[in-house]
Amino acid sequence: MHIVACVKQTPDTAAKVQVVDGHVTWGDSPLVVNPWDEYAVEEALLLREAHGGETTAISMGPETAKEALKTCLAIGCEEAILLSDPALKGSDASATAYALSQAIRKLDSVGMVLLGRQAVDGDTGLTVAQLARYLG
Numbered sequence: 001m002h003i004v005a006c007v008k009q010t011p012d013t014a015a016k017v018q019v020v021d022g023h024v025t026w027g028d029s030p031l032v033v034n035p036w037d038e039y040a041v042e043e044a045l046l047l048r049e050a051h052g053g054e055t056t057a058i059s060m061g062p063e064t065a066k067e068a069l070k071t072c073l074a075i076g077c078e079e080a081i082l083l084s085d086p087a088l089k090g091s092d093a094s095a096t097a098y099a100l101s102q103a104i105r106k107l108d109s110v111g112m113v114l115l116g117r118q119a120v121d122g123d124t125g126l127t128v129a130q131l132a133r134y135l136g
């Protein structure tokens, strides 16, 4: 089975988030794999170990999100996909879910898609249900 884990790159949970000139900023705090998404990746790897198959981590975000995907590869995912385009910048949860669903549909033999509970920055928790709906 091909298992996909959706991973968002977020500021470290210790980051001090501020609004400066109307824009949210976390200064030079490190960016990390969204902590809830670590559970999704871990579960994908455990399921692969138990049942065979392959795992892919996918992230929609700016070029910096490559670092989060490299972490997923380092801990065992076979493949990582970055979905990035300036046109996607500022996407809300629904647009994010739609873009992710279209990318996932292009992959072969996907049997399961795992997400985190919520992103620790955006924090809506909406992407999960919306992605499920777009994937039917």
Ligand SMILES: Cc1cc2nc3c(=O)[nH]c(=O)nc-3n(C[C@H](O)[C@H](O)[C@H](O)COP(=O)(O)OP(=O)(O)OC[C@H]3O[C@@H](n4cnc5c(N)ncnc54)[C@H](O)[C@@H]3O)c2cc1C
Pocket (backbone or CB within 6 Å): 006, 007, 008, 009, 034, 036, 037, 040, 058, 059, 060, 061, 062, 083, 084, 085, 086, 088, 089, 090, 091, 092, 093, 096, 100, 114, 115, 116, 117, 118, 119, 120, 121, 122, 123, 124, 125, 126, 127, 128
């Ligand atoms: C060029 C570019 C720039 C972006 N800049 C920002 C930014 O500055 N700030 C920001 O918050 N978002 C940014 N995004 C991403 C996007 O706008 C958010 O991911 C989206 O709004 C999801 O909402 P949420 O954060 O509330 O996630 P939630 O709904 O809380 O997330 C639930 C779960 O959905 C999955 N998920 C959520 N977002 C993504 C994602 N992007 N990729 C893969 N899986 C995901 C994770 O498994 C997560 O645990 C950017 C995207 C692009 C392409």
